[in-house]
Amino acid sequence: MNKPINSEMIVLAREARGLTQIELADRLSISQSQLSKIESGVQEIQDALLGKLTVVLDFPEHFFSLSESIYGPGTGELFHRRRQSLPQKTMNKIHAEINIRRMHISKLLRGVEIDNKFHVSNTSGYNCTEDVARAVRANWQLPRGPIPNMTQIIEDAGGIVIPCDFRTQLLDAVSRWYPGLPPLFFTNIDFPGDRLRFTLAHELGHLILHNVPNPEMEDEANRFAAEFLMPAQDIRPSLHELTLEKLATLKRYWKVAMSALLYRAQELGTISQRQAKRLWVQMGKAGYRTREPVELAIPIESPSLLQEIIDLHRDELKYSVPQLAQVLALHDHEVRSLYMGQKTRLSIVKRARGLASTGQQTAS
Amino acid sequence: MAISRAEADSILAPFKPTILEVISSAYDDYQTQYTQVSPIHTVRTQANILRDHMVYHARRLFHEMDGVRIIEKAGLFLVEIQNTVILRFKKFDDDERTSNYPTDQAVDYLEQQELPWMPQKATRLEVGYQLNKLGTAFRALIARPRGFGLDPAWVIDLLNLAAAEEAVEPGTQLELKIDKKKRVRVKSAPVKKVKEAKHE
Numbered sequence: 326m327n328k329p330i331n332s333e334m335i336v337l338a339r340e341a342r343g344l345t346q347i348e349l350a351d352r353l354s355i356s357q358s359q360l361s362k363i364e365s366g367v368q369e370i371q372d373a374l375l376g377k378l379t380v381v382l383d384f385p386e387h388f389f390s391l392s393e394s395i396y397g398p399g400t401g402e403l404f405h406r407r408r409q410s411l412p413q414k415t416m417n418k419i420h421a422e423i424n425i426r427r428m429h430i431s432k433l434l435r436g437v438e439i440d441n442k443f444h445v446s447n448t449s450g451y452n453c454t455e456d457v458a459r460a461v462r463a464n465w466q467l468p469r470g471p472i473p474n475m476t477q478i479i480e481d482a483g484g485i486v487i488p489c490d491f492r493t494q495l496l497d498a499v500s501r502w503y504p505g506l507p508p509l510f511f512t513n514i515d516f517p518g519d520r521l522r523f524t525l526a527h528e529l530g531h532l533i534l535h536n537v538p539n540p541e542m543e544d545e546a547n548r549f550a551a552e553f554l555m556p557a558q559d560i561r562p563s564l565h566e567l568t569l570e571k572l573a574t575l576k577r578y579w580k581v582a583m584s585a586l587l588y589r590a591q592e593l594g595t596i597s598q599r600q601a602k603r604l605w606v607q608m609g610k611a612g613y614r615t616r617e618p619v620e621l622a623i624p625i626e627s628p629s630l631l632q633e634i635i636d637l638h639r640d641e642l643k644y645s646v647p648q649l650a651q652v653l654a655l656h657d658h659e660v661r662s663l664y665m666g667q668k669t670r671l672s673i674v675k676r677a678r679g680l681a682s683t684g685q686q687t688a689s
Numbered sequence: 690m691a692i693s694r695a696e697a698d699s700i701l702a703p704f705k706p707t708i709l710e711v712i713s714s715a716y717d718d719y720q721t722q723y724t725q726v727s728p729i730h731t732v733r734t735q736a737n738i739l740r741d742h743m744v745y746h747a748r749r750l751f752h753e754m755d756g757v758r759i760i761e762k763a764g765l766f767l768v769e770i771q772n773t774v775i776l777r778f779k780k781f782d783d784d785e786r787t788s789n790y791p792t793d794q795a796v797d798y799l800e801q802q803e804l805p806w807m808p809q810k811a812t813r814l815e816v817g818y819q820l821n822k823l824g825t826a827f828r829a830l831i832a833r834p835r836g837f838g839l840d841p842a843w844v845i846d847l848l849n850l851a852a853a854e855e856a857v858e859p860g861t862q863l864e865l866k867i868d869k870k871k872r873v874r875v876k877s878a879p880v881k882k883v884k885e886a887k888h889e
Contacts, residue, residue, distance in 0.1 A: 437873050563728045573823035578728040620825045620857045633873045
C-alpha cells in the first residue's frame with residue numbers, strides 16, 4: 326500500500342530546489358504528465374518513486390506527508406514593479422523557501438515563547454504615514470535620533486529576521502505575518518548594511534500600514550521607513566547646506582545611505598530642487614548612485630533571535646540534531662547548514678504585544 | 690626673504706614627521722571624538738575644531754624641540770623653525786589656498802610684509818590639510834603663500850591624497866552582532882519530545 330502523501334508538499338519541495346516540472350520529471354525518469362498528475366493529487370505516487378523523489382529533492386520521506394498550509398505570494402507582488410520582472414521560477418523558489426522556513430519557525434515556537442510588541446493597528450485615525458511611524462517609535466519607546474540597530478529593534482519587538490540568499494537583486498525582502506506566528510522578515514543578504522536597514526523599516530511599514538493592499542503602498546512604506554529611520558524633527562536641522570562631505574558625515578551618524586539622506590532633504594524641503602539636482606549629478610559622477618563609498622559602509626546587522634530559539638532547543642530542551650531534523654522534516658545536513666551557522670545566516674524575530682496575526686504579506 | 694621650495698624642503702626635512710603627526714592627530718581626533726555632534730557642525734565649525742586640535746598637538750609635539758620656538762601673539766599661533774621659517778596651521782581648499790578674513794594683519798602676513806612682532810628673517814609658510822570630497826581622507830601639505838586670494842608660490846606634499854585615500858580602511862562589512870540577552874523562554878507546559886531518530 327502506498328503511503329499517504331500530501332501532493333502540495335511535492336510541489337513545494339520541487340520549487341524550493343528551483344526545479345521545473347520538466348526538470349524533475351526528467352530526473353525521476355517519468356513523464357511530465359505523470360508528475361503533473363501526482364502533484365495535482367490525481368494520481369498516487371508509488372513507494373519506489375517516492376523513494377527516488379526523496380533522493381532527488383533531498384528531503385526526508387516524512388516531509389511529503391506533512392499536512393501544512395501553503396501560502397501564496399503576498400500583496401507586495403501586486404504593486405511592486407521590480408518584483409513583477411522577477412522570473413516566475415525564481416519567485417516560486419523564493420516562495421517555497423519562505424513557506425518551508427515558516428513551517429520550521431511554527432514548529433520551533435511550539436516549545437518556546439518570545440516577547441511580542443507588535444500590535445494589530447488601526448492606522449485610519451492618523452493623518453499621514455509619517456504620523457504612524459512616529460507613533461510606532463513612541464510605542465516602542467525608542468529614543469530620539471538615529472536607530473543604532475534596526476534588526477535589534479525588530480527582534481526586541483518580537484519579529485523574526487531571516488537573512489536569505491534570494492540569488493537575485495530584484496528583491497530586497499519579503500515580510501509575512503502568518504496567523505499564529507510573529508511577523509517574519511526574510512531579507513536578501515546580497516545588499517549593503519544601510520540598504521538592509523532601510524528595507525527592514527520599509528517592511529515594518531508594510532506590516533503596520535497595509536492590512537489591505539493599495540497602489541500607493543510602496544510609496545507609503547518608503548515614507549514610513551524614512552520617518553522611522555530619520556525622524557523629521559530630529560534630522561531636519563542637519564539637512565541644510567548639503568554637500569557630498571556633509572552627506573558622508575550624516576551617513577555615518579544616521580546609518581542610512583547618502584541617497585536616502587538626499588531624498589529626505591528633498592522631501593522635507595531643506596534644499597532647493599536645483600541644489601538637489603546638483604548633488605544628484607555629483608553623486609552620479611562619483612559613481613555613488615550605483616555604489617556608495619566603501620569607506621562609509623554601514624555594518625550589516627546580524628539577527629540572533631532564531632539562533633536563540635535553536636540554542637534553547639539544543640541546550641535546554643536537549644534536542645539532538647536528528648531530533649531537530651525530524652521535527653523540521655529535513656535531513657541532518659540541512660539542519661546544520663540552515664540553523665547551525667554552517668552555510669546561510671538565519672535568524673528570528675519576536676512578536677509584539679497585543680498584535681494578533683493578520684496574515685499580511687508584503688515584499689519589497 | 691622668501692625661500693624656495695627646495696630650501697624649505699631641506700630645512701623642514703627633520704620636522705616633517707612631526708608636522709604630519711600634528712595634522713593627522715587633529716584629523717583623527719575629529720573623526721573619533723565628534724561623531725555624535727559632527728552632523729550639526731558647519732564646515733567652518735569643523736575647520737575651527739581641527740585648527741584648535743592642530744594647535745594643541747603642535748604645542749604637545751614641538752614642546753622644547755631643538756631649533757623650534759612657539760610664538761603666540763595677536764591671536765596667531767606660530768611655530769618658528771631654525772629661525773628660518775614660520776609655520777601657521779590652516780585648512781586648505783581645493784585650490785590649495787587658505788581662507789582668511791582680509792584684515793590688515795592677515796593680508797600683511799600672507800604677503801610676507803613686515804609685522805612689528807614677527808621675526809623678519811623667517812619665511813612664513815602655511816601647513817595643514819586638504820580634505821577629499823567626502824571628508825574621509827586628507828592631504829597634508831606645506832605651502833608658501835604669495836598674498837591674499839592668490840595661489841601659493843609652491844606646495845610640498847607631506848601626504849598626497851591618493852596615498853591617504855588608499856590608506857583609508859573600508860567601512861566594515863562585518864556583521865554587527867546583537868548583544869546577547871535572553872528573549873526566548875521554554876513554554877511552561879513541557880512539549881512532547883520526538884523519539885530519538887536512529888540515523889545519527
